[in-house]
Each structure stands twice: as C-alpha cells, then as structure tokens.
Amino acid sequence: MHIKEYLHQMAWKADERALPSFGSADEFEVWRRQRQKRFHEMLGIDGYLAEERTPLRVTVTGSVDCGTHRINKLHYQSLPGLYVAANLYVPAGLKEPAPGILYVCGHSATQKIQYQEHSRRFAQEGFVTLVVDTIQHGEVQGIHHGTYSRGMFDWVSRGYSPSAAEVWNAIRGLDVLSELTEVDAARLGITGHSGGGSISWWAMCADDRIKAMASSSGTGHLTSHIRDRTLDYHCDCNFPNNPDGWSLTEAYALAAPRPVLIVAPARDRVFRIDSVRYVHDKLQALYRNIGAEGRLGLFEFQAPHMYTPESRKHVFSWFLTHLAGRPVTPEQATDFDGVKLPVEQLLVFGGKPPADDRSTTVEGGFVRLPVPADIETMEQLATERTRVIAALRKESFAAFPQEPIPLAAEREHEYDLMDGNCSRKFSFSSDSYWRLEGELRGIDGGSPRPAAVALRRSVHRKEDEPFDILKQLGAGWIKARIDPRGTGDSTWGPELNWHVRRSSALIGHTVTSMRVWDTLRGLEVIRARPEVDPARVLLAGKGEMAVVALLAALLDGEVGTLVLEDMPSSFLQADDDPARLGEGFEVINALRIADLPQLAALLWPVKLIVTGKRWQGYEYAERLYARLGGPGRIMYRTDTNGWPADEVRL
Structure with missing residues (x-):
C-alpha cells in the first residue's frame, strides 16, 4: 500500500x-x-x-x-x-x-x-x-x-x-x-x-x-x-x-x-x-x-x-x-x-x-519535561524501565495494533551468493495494510546460530546496502535485513516527507512509530526461522534507523546487542539538524517520558556499539552503564570498519 x-x-x-x-x-x-x-x-x-x-x-x-x-x-x-x-x-x-x-x-x-x-x-x-x-x-x-x-x-x-x-x-x-x-x-x-x-x-x-x-x-x-x-x-x-x-x-x-x-x-x-x-x-x-x-x-x-x-x-x-x-x-x-x-x-x-x-x-518550555531518574541499582533500573515502557506504549505507541494480525511470512526467493552463502528473501504482514520484505543470508540448515539484523533505510537503493553495517561479522552469524515502511518497495519520495510526517502525527502515528512496529514484527519472523537462535539477536541501524533500532530493542526486551551508527543525540533538534527536512525520527510525547540518552541507559545489560559520528550528550547512559558494570558495555568506534566483531559474542 x-x-x-x-x-x-x-x-x-x-x-x-x-x-x-x-x-x-x-x-x-x-x-x-x-x-x-x-x-x-x-x-x-x-x-x-x-x-x-x-x-x-x-x-x-x-x-x-x-x-x-x-x-x-x-x-x-x-x-x-x-x-x-x-x-x-x-x-x-x-x-x-x-x-x-x-x-x-x-x-x-x-x-x-x-x-x-x-x-x-x-x-x-x-x-x-x-x-x-x-x-x-x-x-x-x-x-x-x-x-x-x-x-x-x-x-x-x-x-x-x-x-x-x-x-x-x-x-x-x-x-x-x-x-x-x-x-x-x-x-x-x-x-x-x-x-x-x-x-x-x-x-x-x-x-x-x-x-x-x-x-x-x-x-x-x-x-x-x-x-x-x-x-x-x-x-x-x-x-x-x-x-x-x-x-x-x-x-x-x-x-x-x-x-x-x-x-x-x-x-x-x-x-x-x-x-x-x-x-x-x-x-x-x-x-x-x-x-x-x-x-x-x-x-x-x-x-x-x-x-x-x-x-x-x-x-x-x-x-x-x-x-x-x-x-x-x-x-x-x-x-x-x-x-x-x-x-x-x-x-x-x-x-x-x-x-x-x-x-x-x-x-x-510550555510542556514540562521530566528530570531523568536517579538510578543506582539494578532494581531501580528494572522499575524505571517498566515505567518508561508502559508510558511509551500509552503515550507514544498507542497506534500499535491492539490485536496483531498473523505474520503470514512467505518465502519469496532463494539464491546463492558469490561467497557461497545461501540467501532467502521473505515477506510478511506488518499489519492489515502493509506487506513488507526482508532477507536472511548465511542460512545453511545447520544448528541454530545468532542473527544480526540490519534495518534498511530509504537511501539504500540496493538491497545489499543495509548489510554494510554488519560487514565486520564473520561466518558464524546469520545476517538479515528488514525493510520497514518507507524503505525498499514501500518507499515514498522526499517531496512527500513533509506531508507524511504532519499527517502521521495528526492521527496518532509517526514514521518512526510505524517503523518500530515493523521492526518488532520482522524480528518475530526472523526468530521463528529454525536456522536462527531466537535468544541471540543483534540489531543494527543508522541515523533515523538507529532510533528505530533503539526503541524496538527496548520494547522487544530480547535483543542482546545494538549497533548504532550516527545516532542522534536527542529527540530535540538543532537548527541545522537534517532531520528537519528529511524523514525524521520524532515520536509523539517521547520527551514527556525520556530522551534518547535515558532510553539508551535503560537498555542495560544490552551491549551498545556506537559507530560513526561521536555520541553526544549520552553521559547519563555512560554513567549508568559504568555504575552497573558487566555484562552491559558501551563500545565506541569511529567507523564501522573498526567495531570489534570478535567481542560481540551472543
């Protein structure tokens, strides 16, 4: 549609x-x-x-x-x-x-x-x-x-x-x-x-x-x-x-x-x-x-x-x-x-x-925003995470379907890559109106293996491009992609962005909230595959899709590692923020609940790999991760060529 x-x-x-x-x-x-x-x-x-x-x-x-x-x-x-x-x-x-x-x-x-x-x-x-x-x-x-x-x-x-x-x-x-x-x-x-x-x-x-x-x-x-x-x-x-x-x-x-x-x-x-x-x-x-x-x-x-x-x-x-x-x-x-x-x-x-x-x-300043919670213990973290997720579901994601329809996942095409790996393209129903696509690479019919899932962006013209963020991972991984709304075959042109963003908010949605839902549904499809170990999943996104990945991981609760490339520092936008003119990453009422650094902190003990531009304003998340210690870690790498795949063991 x-x-x-x-x-x-x-x-x-x-x-x-x-x-x-x-x-x-x-x-x-x-x-x-x-x-x-x-x-x-x-x-x-x-x-x-x-x-x-x-x-x-x-x-x-x-x-x-x-x-x-x-x-x-x-x-x-x-x-x-x-x-x-x-x-x-x-x-x-x-x-x-x-x-x-x-x-x-x-x-x-x-x-x-x-x-x-x-x-x-x-x-x-x-x-x-x-x-x-x-x-x-x-x-x-x-x-x-x-x-x-x-x-x-x-x-x-x-x-x-x-x-x-x-x-x-x-x-x-x-x-x-x-x-x-x-x-x-x-x-x-x-x-x-x-x-x-x-x-x-x-x-x-x-x-x-x-x-x-x-x-x-x-x-x-x-x-x-x-x-x-x-x-x-x-x-x-x-x-x-x-x-x-x-x-x-x-x-x-x-x-x-x-x-x-x-x-x-x-x-x-x-x-x-x-x-x-x-x-x-x-x-x-x-x-x-x-x-x-x-x-x-x-x-x-x-x-x-x-x-x-x-x-x-x-x-x-x-x-x-x-x-x-x-x-x-x-x-x-x-x-x-x-x-x-x-x-x-x-x-x-x-x-x-x-x-x-x-x-x-x-x-x-008209709408009062909360002061980030002072979290000292794992128990306090669990309490705050429960509160924030409940608030997000009520105030930001109320448009999620109350009764999800069957995924109706179907195999669309299977072929061999030049590196010898098998690739399987699939489709699934995100909700009653949307049929979306994804892909699994490296399936071999052996024992279940961890899966690394990349979110496609609208700027990815070719379906190979989303996998670039996963290129450090070796043969032990199944690599997957999900094409949320507005990417791949469901993309719309930049001339519609403004209207789509305003219209979405008018009816209780945003482009980001729709994509979070699509990601959660796509993860269901991928975890259901016999080749995938559902308990060992890495999720990756860049730019506006990094925000989608973070929110989906928080709501999902089972993602072990997040790779966030060029992650925005806040839902608040600077005057020169390109998100003003592009697809954006706004979420209704999100700032009334928590900003991105606080949401990232609540992911502990998820491993966070931050690549691309330097993370700005995330001292809150850094302090909490340092206070609670392992197994949670935040790993910074200046580009995707250097993030430590050997340290990401799920």
Missing part, C-alpha cells in the same frame, strides 16, 4: 468510529469529564490546571471612549512572562453584570485590530468582550508554524502544539473576564474565525465555563485534511497533540451539550464543506441522544474562507439568544456600523513589547 492511501485509510477509520450512545445526559457527562481529563493531558495543560494559577498581572496601558462603549488596552500574563495583548470592550451604562465574550483572533497580521468591528458590535449589543492576540501574530510574536514551515518536528516529540498555549491563553482570558465586576462569570462565550475558530473549539472542550460558542471556518474532519491535503495549508495551532488517535469529532464532542454554532463557507479551501457537514451530522446525533437538540447549529453560505454580513449576523444572533437570553433571529440582528479605529489607538505596547516576554520561545 502507498503511504498516502494508508494515512487516508487510518483517518477515515478514525472518522467512522461512532460516538457512544448514552442512556441519559448524566451518563454522557460522566463520559465527557473522563475524556476531558485526557484532553487536558494531551494538550499538556493538566499540570497548570491542577496548580494554583499564577497572578494575571493585568495591566491597562490606555483607554478609548467610543460613546457606546470604552476600550481598555491591556495585557495579562497567562504564565509568568507569557504576555497576552488584548483589548477589552465594555458597554456603557451597564446596570448589572453582563455576559462576556472572548474573541480569539485568526491568522491576521494585525490580530485584534483586524477583528475590532466584531468586538465593537458585541459591546454595542451589551457583551463585555475581550479580544486577544495570538502568539503567531500581533504585538508579541512567537511561532505557530513549527512543523508547518520550519521543520520543527521535535514539537511532536515534546507533545507540543501551539493550540495548547493558545488554549491556555484563552483560559486565562476567561479568568480576566471572570474577575471583572462588569461581567456575569456564569455567562461566558467564545468565538473566532479560522485559527480562532479552531481555538474556540479547543478552549470550549477544555473549559466548562464557556457556555456558548460560534466557530467560523474552523471545523472539519481528519479524512479531508489528509485525503484532500488541506493539512498542507493549516497552521499547527488548528490541531491538538493527539497520541490516542482521536477523530476531531471525538474531541469536538466535549463541547456538548452546550450551544455550538458552526459557521462554514461552502467555498472554503481548507475546511471543505463536505467534512463540515459530516462533523455536524455526527454531533447532531449526539445532541439528540442526550436531549440537547436545538443547541447545535450549522450555517453554511457561498463564500471562500471569510466572514460575510450574513455569517456575522448568525453569530450575533447565536450569542444574543443562547448567552444573553434575548432571542433574536439572524434577520433581526445588526451587522457592523462601519466604524474602525486606527491601529495606533488600539496597540497595547505601542511597538515596544516587554523585554521578558516568553512568547517567542514558549514552545521550548
């Missing part, structure tokens, strides 16, 4: 999953709260929610009197040093607390200035409205386009998406509104367009204080994003970290039973109308099931990715009806009055953002 078709099939499989049926609204609420807790973990905001919230330090830098309302120019800190620039629109003459609206900006260069007319109209209708800049644009600028255009795929390994930081900024924006005497904290709503439409969804799914939502051009399903490649045009912030492979509809369901309006232009390039209708229909069935029919709306109209007067009126009508308690039809609603203030009147920082602002580097 081609990788594009596979990703499409996996997306459609997720989208087709039916939402549960509930016997009552209370039963749904139990399910929703359990899933919401997991959603917080997926985003990486669970720790922040569990702690006492840091001071907002709301600072008003100026005010504009507009007659019907005033605008306070302010900023707040969602975390210490993480500044959010905002404009607060307060209706004039309020006699009692009013409903509040959080307006989340889309990807406009001018952010709150671009969307000021929305906030103005809301204020004129009696809503206290806070319009907030995002990290990507506005007055303090960070990065949304990590994997989108900068090749920062270590975000995947961090379990970081800018949607998490934006959701947290929105949650703290709700805190700002809730603390105002002018606001009724029991009546808070959220809305936005494009990226703001997506963040409106994710904030509502994360925070129950939001009582109504209108999402404009921010709704769709996985299949469209992958099948139609609309993902290629989407900023990273549109999608939360997704280790469990949820469909977007399964996440959207967390908004129920609260009032939700989906605003969808029928000519939208990046949120296709057929995907919007599909999501709406599935959610509509859920709303009916839990007795909330009438609280989910869909307004579609003939336009590209934009607002129109009609779509805006539907949004205003929705909040007047469901949040303000003033039933108003879209036809009765009032649109903009055409008044727009100049940029300089609405700027919070006046072109001078705070020197200590963390927005430009938030991706580096």
Whole structure:
C-alpha cells in the first residue's frame, strides 16, 4: 500500500468510529469529564490546571471612549512572562453584570485590530468582550508554524502544539473576564474565525465555563485534511497533540451539550464543506441522544474562507439568544456600523513589547519535561524501565495494533551468493495494510546460530546496502535485513516527507512509530526461522534507523546487542539538524517520558556499539552503564570498519 492511501485509510477509520450512545445526559457527562481529563493531558495543560494559577498581572496601558462603549488596552500574563495583548470592550451604562465574550483572533497580521468591528458590535449589543492576540501574530510574536514551515518536528516529540498555549491563553482570558465586576462569570462565550475558530473549539472542550460558542471556518474532519491535503495549508495551532488517535469529532464532542454554532463557507479551501457537514451530522446525533437538540447549529453560505454580513449576523444572533437570553433571529440582528479605529489607538505596547516576554520561545518550555531518574541499582533500573515502557506504549505507541494480525511470512526467493552463502528473501504482514520484505543470508540448515539484523533505510537503493553495517561479522552469524515502511518497495519520495510526517502525527502515528512496529514484527519472523537462535539477536541501524533500532530493542526486551551508527543525540533538534527536512525520527510525547540518552541507559545489560559520528550528550547512559558494570558495555568506534566483531559474542 502507498503511504498516502494508508494515512487516508487510518483517518477515515478514525472518522467512522461512532460516538457512544448514552442512556441519559448524566451518563454522557460522566463520559465527557473522563475524556476531558485526557484532553487536558494531551494538550499538556493538566499540570497548570491542577496548580494554583499564577497572578494575571493585568495591566491597562490606555483607554478609548467610543460613546457606546470604552476600550481598555491591556495585557495579562497567562504564565509568568507569557504576555497576552488584548483589548477589552465594555458597554456603557451597564446596570448589572453582563455576559462576556472572548474573541480569539485568526491568522491576521494585525490580530485584534483586524477583528475590532466584531468586538465593537458585541459591546454595542451589551457583551463585555475581550479580544486577544495570538502568539503567531500581533504585538508579541512567537511561532505557530513549527512543523508547518520550519521543520520543527521535535514539537511532536515534546507533545507540543501551539493550540495548547493558545488554549491556555484563552483560559486565562476567561479568568480576566471572570474577575471583572462588569461581567456575569456564569455567562461566558467564545468565538473566532479560522485559527480562532479552531481555538474556540479547543478552549470550549477544555473549559466548562464557556457556555456558548460560534466557530467560523474552523471545523472539519481528519479524512479531508489528509485525503484532500488541506493539512498542507493549516497552521499547527488548528490541531491538538493527539497520541490516542482521536477523530476531531471525538474531541469536538466535549463541547456538548452546550450551544455550538458552526459557521462554514461552502467555498472554503481548507475546511471543505463536505467534512463540515459530516462533523455536524455526527454531533447532531449526539445532541439528540442526550436531549440537547436545538443547541447545535450549522450555517453554511457561498463564500471562500471569510466572514460575510450574513455569517456575522448568525453569530450575533447565536450569542444574543443562547448567552444573553434575548432571542433574536439572524434577520433581526445588526451587522457592523462601519466604524474602525486606527491601529495606533488600539496597540497595547505601542511597538515596544516587554523585554521578558516568553512568547517567542514558549514552545521550548510550555510542556514540562521530566528530570531523568536517579538510578543506582539494578532494581531501580528494572522499575524505571517498566515505567518508561508502559508510558511509551500509552503515550507514544498507542497506534500499535491492539490485536496483531498473523505474520503470514512467505518465502519469496532463494539464491546463492558469490561467497557461497545461501540467501532467502521473505515477506510478511506488518499489519492489515502493509506487506513488507526482508532477507536472511548465511542460512545453511545447520544448528541454530545468532542473527544480526540490519534495518534498511530509504537511501539504500540496493538491497545489499543495509548489510554494510554488519560487514565486520564473520561466518558464524546469520545476517538479515528488514525493510520497514518507507524503505525498499514501500518507499515514498522526499517531496512527500513533509506531508507524511504532519499527517502521521495528526492521527496518532509517526514514521518512526510505524517503523518500530515493523521492526518488532520482522524480528518475530526472523526468530521463528529454525536456522536462527531466537535468544541471540543483534540489531543494527543508522541515523533515523538507529532510533528505530533503539526503541524496538527496548520494547522487544530480547535483543542482546545494538549497533548504532550516527545516532542522534536527542529527540530535540538543532537548527541545522537534517532531520528537519528529511524523514525524521520524532515520536509523539517521547520527551514527556525520556530522551534518547535515558532510553539508551535503560537498555542495560544490552551491549551498545556506537559507530560513526561521536555520541553526544549520552553521559547519563555512560554513567549508568559504568555504575552497573558487566555484562552491559558501551563500545565506541569511529567507523564501522573498526567495531570489534570478535567481542560481540551472543
């Protein structure tokens, strides 16, 4: 199967999953709260929610009197040093607390200035409205386009998406509104367009204080994003970290039973109308099931990715009806009055953002990473290894098939090599969609012998090339190769790498996780051969395949020796790391559990032969191996011509 078709099939499989049926609204609420807790973990905001919230330090830098309302120019800190620039629109003459609206900006260069007319109209209708800049644009600028255009795929390994930081900024924006005497904290709503439409969804799914939502051009399903490649045009912030492979509809369901309006232009390039209708229909069935029919709306109209007067009126009508308690039809609603203030009147920082602002580097610390465990004994090592493997299976490799299909290994071809050894090519089923290949060399029908297994890389044009890493081994070994996905006959061109890597992460996979699974399945095939001693296996990989080999060995637990050539030093990528542009070696949430040096340390007493470029940053593994001693060893060789085959006795 081609990788594009596979990703499409996996997306459609997720989208087709039916939402549960509930016997009552209370039963749904139990399910929703359990899933919401997991959603917080997926985003990486669970720790922040569990702690006492840091001071907002709301600072008003100026005010504009507009007659019907005033605008306070302010900023707040969602975390210490993480500044959010905002404009607060307060209706004039309020006699009692009013409903509040959080307006989340889309990807406009001018952010709150671009969307000021929305906030103005809301204020004129009696809503206290806070319009907030995002990290990507506005007055303090960070990065949304990590994997989108900068090749920062270590975000995947961090379990970081800018949607998490934006959701947290929105949650703290709700805190700002809730603390105002002018606001009724029991009546808070959220809305936005494009990226703001997506963040409106994710904030509502994360925070129950939001009582109504209108999402404009921010709704769709996985299949469209992958099948139609609309993902290629989407900023990273549109999608939360997704280790469990949820469909977007399964996440959207967390908004129920609260009032939700989906605003969808029928000519939208990046949120296709057929995907919007599909999501709406599935959610509509859920709303009916839990007795909330009438609280989910869909307004579609003939336009590209934009607002129109009609779509805006539907949004205003929705909040007047469901949040303000003033039933108003879209036809009765009032649109903009055409008044727009100049940029300089609405700027919070006046072109001078705070020197200590963390927005430009938030991706580096928003998701908290663990401190490596202090291991002194073999017992502590065993405990930590058990914990890490369980965490990897849950947080990084949840996409592994729950019930592996039969390997169905078949002999494809057998021939004699020029050196007199016999070679046997075989194929096997990695999962329901993939038929992969491998090869055994040096089989002679004698007593079982140790096997050295090399992982093929996509750059290996010929099937002989993977064996180069094993050339130091003598005649006592059976040499084998496994062709994981993206190598050999299943390879895809470099022009697809970017799309494949982003699509894979979107549905809970990565190229590396797929290859780890393929390697584990290939090892099963090789160990089952009568010529192979299953207890004596060496596994070898280079570059991105060295990471695959290390992870497969850790999960497998029976590999005796690893040969790691040109092993990366970390899941974190430097600016000049070629993995940014190539196939990469990211693994979802891996850094939340352990980095490569810690994973290598947990392999003890596996023998580690490190070749090629010098291992950097592996002091942790070196110290642990030295502390625990034999039989574990780390052997360094500057190139593959010098590694000590005679010392590798299995």
